[in-house]
Amino acid sequence: MKTRNEKAWLLVLPVLILVAFSAVVPLMTVVNYSVQDTFGNNVFFWAGLEWFDEMLHSERMWNALVRQLAFSGIILAIEVPLGIFVALNMPKKGAWSSLCLVLMALPLLIPWNVVGTIWQIFGRVDIGLLGHTLDAMGIDYNYTQGFYAAWITVIAMDVWHWTSLVALLAYAGLRSIPDAYYQAARIDQASRWSVFRYIELPKMRGVLTIAILLRFMDSFKIYTEPFVLTGGGPGNATTFLSIDLVKMALGQFDLGPAAAFSLMYFLVIMVISYVFYIVMTNLDKQEGGA
């Protein structure tokens, strides 16, 4: 008698090897650093959990974490509703819908550092369209010096760059709703709000879960754009976790603390994403699926 076919594992093997080299091995190097100390010359000493302890009590890290959470929270609160709003108002078919799709996809195609550069120039008071206009209107705007100006610019930049992604996903969700639902709603004399609340939103839940997760994970790891734009300033105003991490690891060459930091960073992202996922899918089950 033949038992279950085991050949399938062979097919997965290349991926396993790839993942091992690209993720597990580097991660292990980081783990290695996080439990040792060094004074250079490739000489290492066992440090145990000392770095973890230090990082947990580091005010600097906690501040960066709070800034990071605030940033992710704010951009989700803006991008998700805005993305849904844009998706709802995109044309459903015809040439216009294709054009809209292309226009929406454009920001997504621009590399992070270019986005940072664009906004850096855009916001400059001397030559940037935005900065100059605001200055001319008598508004005190300078993202390199003002705390609020820096935050608003960073958030505006992220919203400009990524709302399209949410909008495109939401649009795909909307397009998959059969016409009969809209027709039935018209016959039931449902208001526009009811159609959104009882048809569109439940049917979009699946793609929105994905959109929120993607946007959360990406925004939580944000580095290039604020680095190019503000370099983490003014002061530490826009120093998010990854910027702080790079400063620590490469600027000060504190490899041990930086390694402990990055492991904890990784864990935080994983835990928060997991919680998000569980909450969203449970909601799904309660409501009977999208």
Added chain:
Amino acid sequence: MAEITLDKLAHTYLSEPRSADDFALQEMNHVWRDGEAYALLGPSGCGKSTLLNIISGLLVPSHGRVLFDGRDVTALSTAERNIAQVFQFPVVYDTMTVRENLAFPLKNRGLPAAEIAERVGRVGRMIGMEGGLDRRAAGLTADAKQKISLGRGMVRDDVNALLFDEPLTVIDPHMKWELRTQLKQLHRDFGHTMIYVTHDQTEALTFADRVVVMNDGVVVQIGTPEELFERPRHTFVGYFIGSPGMNLFEARIEGARAVVAGTRFDLGRSYTTGPGRTQIGVRPEYIRLGDHGLPARVTRVEDVGRHRIVRLEMDGQELAAVVPEGRPVPDGGTHVQFVEGGVNVYEDDWRVTPDEEREAA
């Protein structure tokens, strides 16, 4: 409740139609009587759903007008026409309970809570879901969901018309009997104008007072089930109604006689035919097998339980006969006879009216 008039109605999906072929619906004039139950019957692509959507206001016709009780509603939206429609695939609001689903159209119209509760309770009983009103609609089976859709259509009793677009497609055979009876009873109790679109002749004939048979965007015949069965106006109706459909034989008509396969027999009534192709149509139910008549050979017998369908070959032509349970089925060679009054004469596919009927009219 309303009388619905279609006035020079035609529809094309093209912006510049060139010929009649470009029309999904050919021009038609018709009055749907107030309070009657109609079925729109035809194969897929015959235009029946297009016509239904024009009546409900989901589609604006390219030509002609739709009138409700004499009022032009062509430009009015579905909601303004005050109709209810049930679709082929169940439409339920997933996040709501069954009760909330049924109450939804009433709530949107601002009815008092007590009245909503009363009507929802009544419809819940009607669709046999009174025990599960507080369950979420999302997890239910397709036929339960479709019952909810039906219920949402029936919960409003002030509608001008109730429209059904193949509503029993996803329903099990046994459940179909029950739901159809309930629809009929509802029609009897409230007298709504109802229009029911289907490709299933049994559903159409059993549901409707009058059946509208469509083919290729044209209304071929409008009649009671009996008229469609006994006197199909077109060979298409003969084929489409009845299972199996009507048998057709090439025939030469000589007044009150016909010549089929070289054999002459009496038609019982006399006909005046033109130069076109003449045929006679006989339903399988009106064919008797025995020792007299046209010689034929049995090729296959299908047992359907309450009767048998006997497939025969007669002079190179295939034909079917229905033999009731308990009556013997001959084996091999036999003879075919037509029951008197069960024969219709066709010229170029359209029915030829017998002379006496024409004189009476």
Added chain:
Amino acid sequence: MTLTLDGVSKVVGDATHIHPTDLRLEKGTMNVLLGPTNAGKTSLMRLMAGLDRPSAGHVSWEDEDVTNRRVQERNVAMVYQQFINYPTMSVRDNIASPLRLKGLARDEIEARVGRTAELMKLTPMLDRRPLELSGGQQQRCALARALVKDAGLVLLDEPLANLDYKLREELRAEIPRIFAESGAIFVYATTEPEEALLLGGRCATLWQGRVTQFDDTPLVYRRPADATTARVFSDPPMNFLEIEKRGDDLVYGDQRTMPVAALGLDEALADGHYTAGFRPAHLSLAPQEGATRFGTTLQVTEITGSETFVHLDHDGDRWIGLVPGVRELEPGAALDVHLEPRHVYLFDADGALVRPAPYAEAA
């Protein structure tokens, strides 16, 4: 070749989809699985195909146990309710695809595709794409793909359910002919009793995950093993009447009585509760010699053009009668119906058949 299911069951979580089932399907037979939606037809087919592994029991081909063998290694073909074809390929390539996978020679593929297309009446459409075809032709293409494979087991899961009534009639008449030429084991799932009868062969009736009977199709129809089978295999549904035998009398409905002979029963039958069953076509509106009269209330009539369905209320039981001709009757009126004892099936309190209808035994 035979396909044998030996105590096969399927349990998912705490739901039993298929109760332990024994079936033996012979080569060259048409096997109909008849039952309502969710009765387990598709689950059973998936177990036969090897798409799912049974929770218990064995599946064997001939004498070889294939329980753990995957579907790819079993030479099975399946056709679904949806018209599933490769949309970007021509009909020709669609039909050829299973043969190309097998790596057959070009000539051989061409010959077999040609033959199958001829059989399925697809020859004029070989170079078109499936989506350019009508629903009926798309399903013919899917059927052709299943047939060309020369599979030992061909599973058809309600293949005609999405087709127009008339197209269904046409293909339904063709399927037994096509099947006769193939010689494979055919399994055909349907919810419609009439379809089962037209397909003939053998029939397994399913109800709530259980095979209630498996025998020659006309025999299952005429001699159902229990009330459940009779209900599943009757459209319109079979009518039932609860009766209690007390000596020479039968008590039914609202404490009415009739002699045992009224239903053609034997006085020797043990006293107790029974259910009488009879089909709609056997109720008649005209009195007949030896028939028993039942007083009912007419609820609704449905006219098919040549026949009339009468929906009746008999002391709270819902009955359906099918009478010849067009009858215009007033709903709500009292209506007497007549039933001949020879048309009555008798089931015991648990639903098992006690006595088949004598007319069916004679047939």
